[in-house]
Amino acid sequence: GLLVAGLAHGLAPSARQAELLPAAGLIGELILVAGQTLFERLMGQTATLSVVVEFAGGLFFLFLLLKGRLR
Numbered sequence: 197g198l199l200v201a202g203l204a205h206g207l208a209p210s211a212r213q214a215e216l217l218p219a220a221g222l223i224g225e226l227i228l229v230a231g232q233t234l235f236e237r238l239m240g241q242t243a244t245l246s247v248v249v250e251f252a253g254g255l256f257f258l259f260l261l262l263k264g265r266l267r
Contacts, residue, residue: 200220200224203220203223207219235248
């Protein structure tokens with residue numbers, strides 16, 4: 197989500213919400229379709245990309261929690 201928002205902000209011609217929202221939707225859709233295609237074709241996996249994204253997000257969240265405790 198943050199990646200898509202940052203890309204949309206950088207690629208949209210202005211910071212108006214009327215341009216950012218459709219740009220973010222299109223960029224998000226393209227990233228998910230491309231990621232799912234790469235996941236299925238190149239890696240030979242049959243699972244959906246959302247499983248991988250959720251797993252990676254969970255690991256990153258745990259990393260942030262543990263990093264905060266070590267301070």
